[in-house]
Amino acid sequence: xxxxxxxxxxxxxxxxxxxxxxxxxxxxxxxxxxxxxxxxxxxxxxxxxxxxxxxxxxxxxxxxxxxxxxxxxxxxxxxxxxxxxxxxxxxxxxxxxxxxxxxxxxxxxxxxxxxxxxxxxxxxxxxxxxxxxxxxxxxxxxxxxxxxxxxxxxxxxxxxxxxxxxxxxxxxxxxxxxxxxxxxxxxxxxxxxxxxxxxxxxxxxxxxx
Amino acid sequence: xxxxxxxxxxxxxxxxxxxxxxxxxxxxxxxxxxxxxxxxxxxxxxxxxxxxxxxxxxxxxxxxxxxxxxxxxxxxxxxxxxxxxxxxxxxxxxxxxxxxxxxxxxxxxxxxxxxxxxxxxxxxxxxxxxxxxxxxxxxxxxxxxxxxxxxxxxxxxxxxxxxxxxxxxxxxxxxxxxxxxxxxxxxxxxxxxxxxxxxxxxxxxxxxx
Numbered sequence: 001x002x003x004x005x006x007x008x009x010x011x012x013x014x015x016x017x018x019x020x021x022x023x024x025x026x027x028x029x030x031x032x033x034x035x036x037x038x039x040x041x042x043x044x045x046x047x048x049x050x051x052x053x054x055x056x057x058x059x060x061x062x063x064x065x066x067x068x069x070x071x072x073x074x075x076x077x078x079x080x081x082x083x084x085x086x087x088x089x090x091x092x093x094x095x096x097x098x099x100x101x102x103x104x105x106x107x108x109x110x111x112x113x114x115x116x117x118x119x120x121x122x123x124x125x126x127x128x129x130x131x132x133x134x135x136x137x138x139x140x141x142x143x144x145x146x147x148x149x150x151x152x153x154x155x156x157x158x159x160x161x162x163x164x165x166x167x168x169x170x171x172x173x174x175x176x177x178x179x180x181x182x183x184x185x186x187x188x189x190x191x192x193x194x195x196x197x198x199x200x201x202x203x204x205x206x207x208x209x
Numbered sequence: 210x211x212x213x214x215x216x217x218x219x220x221x222x223x224x225x226x227x228x229x230x231x232x233x234x235x236x237x238x239x240x241x242x243x244x245x246x247x248x249x250x251x252x253x254x255x256x257x258x259x260x261x262x263x264x265x266x267x268x269x270x271x272x273x274x275x276x277x278x279x280x281x282x283x284x285x286x287x288x289x290x291x292x293x294x295x296x297x298x299x300x301x302x303x304x305x306x307x308x309x310x311x312x313x314x315x316x317x318x319x320x321x322x323x324x325x326x327x328x329x330x331x332x333x334x335x336x337x338x339x340x341x342x343x344x345x346x347x348x349x350x351x352x353x354x355x356x357x358x359x360x361x362x363x364x365x366x367x368x369x370x371x372x373x374x375x376x377x378x379x380x381x382x383x384x385x386x387x388x389x390x391x392x393x394x395x396x397x398x399x400x401x402x403x404x405x406x407x408x409x410x411x412x413x414x415x416x417x418x
Contacts, residue, residue: 048352049307050345059296064303064310071299087268090280094273097309098258101273105314114341119328132323136259143257 001026002056004046006033007206008174010104010167011065012053016201017163018069022076028206033109066093066100069160081159092154092161095141099164103137107171130175138172141165142182151191158192166192170203210235211265213255215242216415217383219313219376220274221262225410226372227278231285237415242318275302275309278369290368301363301370304350308373312346316380339384347381350374351391360400367401375401379412 003019005012005028019026031037031052039050047054047063054061055068057075062068073081082089105111107130115121115129145153153161169189172179179186192198199205212228214221214237228235240246240261248259256263256272263270264277266284271277282290291298314320316339324330324338354362362370378398381388388395401407408414 048349049311050349051311057296060300062296062299062303064306066310067299067303067306070302071295074295074298086280086283087266087271089283090271090276091269093279094271094276097273097276100306101275101310101314102258102260105310106320111315114338115328118337118341119324119330119334121328125328128327129323132327140257140259 001058002029003027004029004031004043004052004054004056005206006031006038006052007203009033009052010171011051011100013167013170013201013203014065014163015053015055015068016206017166017198018072018081020197020200021079021081021158022072024072024076066096066160069163073160079157081163083154083159088154092159095144095153095161096164098137098141099168102140103133103168104171106133107175127175131177134168134172134175134177135181137168138177138179138182138185142185145188146184148184151188153188158195158198162188162192165189166198210267211238212236213238213240213252213261213263213265214415215240215247215261216412218242218261219380220260220309222376222379222410222412223274223372224262224264224277225415226367226375226407227281227290229406229409230288230290230367231281233281233285275305275369278372282369288366290372292363292368297363301368304353304362304370305373307346307350308377311349312342312377313380315342316384336384340386343377343381343384343386346377347386347388347391347394351394354397355393357393360397362397367404367407371397371401374398375407 001024003015003026031043037043038052044050046061049063051063053065054063057071062071069081082092112126115126150156152158153165165185166189169185210233212224212235240252242261246252247261253259255270258272260272262274263272266280271280278290291301321335324335359365361367362374374394375398378394
C-alpha cells in the first residue's frame with residue numbers, strides 16, 4: 001500500500017503505527033505540507049480535502065486517519081485494534097475521537113496559518129491557542145484514564161485510542177507543553193514507544209521532504 | 210436511553226437522527242451550552258470533555274457523536290447505518306469524519322468564543338472564519354459526491370455520512386452561507402429531510418433550554 005504521508009503530521013503518524021502493527025507492506029509518498037503540496041491540484045485530484053494522510057489501498061484511495069485505521073482493522077483482523085465488546089469498542093473510539101476531533105483539528109497547520117495571516121495573531125497568541133486546546137483535551141483524557149492499571153489506553157494491547165494519543169503527545173512535546181499534569185498519559189505513551197511498530201512510525205524515522 | 214443534548218449542537222443532532230432511525234426509546238436531558246452548563250462539574254463528572262452530546266446507554270456513558278452512532282449501529286443492527294463491504298464502510302466513515310474533524314470542531318461555540326474573547330476577533334472576522342472552514346469542507350464533499358445518482362451519500366439508505374452532512378448544512382444555513390456551489394449536497398439533504406427520523410431530530414423540534 002502507498003501512504004501519502006508527512007513525517008510530522010500526527011494524523012499520518014497514527015496511520016503509520018497502524019500499518020506497522022498490522023504488518024502491512026507499505027511505502028510512503030511524501031507530501032510537503034510546508035510547501036502546500038497538499039493543496040495542489042495533483043493531490044486534490046486524489047483527495048479533494050487537501051489533507052494528509054491518504055492511503056492507496058489497492059481497492060481505492062481513502063482519506064481520514066480514523067477511517068483508514070478502521071479499514072485496516074477490518075481488512076487485516078489480527079492483531080485487533082479495537083477491544084471485544086460493543087461498549088468497550090465505542091469507548092475506545094470515543095477516546096480516539098477526542099484527539100481527532102477535539103484537539104488536533106484546532107492545532108493543524110492550516111489553522112495556525114489562518115490565525116497568523118488572517119487574524120494577525122502573534123507568535124505568543126498562536127502558542128497560547130495551541131496549548132489551550134491541548135490542555136483541555138489532555139486533561140479530559142487523563143481524568144478518564146487515571147486510576148486504570150492497564151499498560152495501554154484500553155487494556156493489554158495497543159489499539160485505536162493509543163494511536164490517537166501517542167502522536168498527540170509528540171506534538172505536545174514539540175510545542176513545549178508541560179506534561180506533568182498527565183502522568184497516566186505519559187506512562188501509556190512510554191509503554192507504546194517501546195514497541196517496534198510505534199518506534200518505526202516516529203516522525204524522526206521518516207523523511208522530512 | 211438518555212441523551213445529554215442541546216438542540217442546536219450539530220453533534221447532538223447527528224445522534225438524535227441515529228436514535229430515531231434505530232427506533233430507540235430515548236429522552237433528552239437538555240444541557241444549556243450558552244450558560245456553560247457543559248463546563249460545570251456536574252456535567253464533567255459524567256463526561257470530562259465538557260462537550261455534548263453524551264449518551265447514557267444503560268451500560269455506561271458515552272461521549273463523541275460518531276462513537277455513539279457506531280455503538281448504536283452495533284447494538285441495534287437494523288437498519289444498518291454503514292454500507293456492506295469493507296472499503297465502502299471506510300469511505301462512509303471518511304465522509305462523516307470530514308464533517309466531524311475538518312469542519313465542525315473549528316466552528317464550535319467554544320472556538321468562536323475564544324476567537325472573540327482571547328484574540329479580539331470582530332463579528333465580521335468570526336463570520337469569515339466560520340464560512341472559510343465550511344467552504345473548504347463542503348467543497349471537498351461536493352467534489353467527492355458529485356456525479357453520484359444515489360439518493361443518499363452512500364447509496365439507497367440513509368447512513369453515517371448523511372448524519373454528518375445534514376446537521377452541518379443546518380449550521381451553514383444558520384450562519385448565512387451561500388449553498389449554491391453544493392447542489393449535490395443540497396439534493397441529499399432534501400431527501401433526508403423528508404424522512405421522519407431526520408425531521409423529528411431537527412433543532413426546531415427540540416427544546417431550547
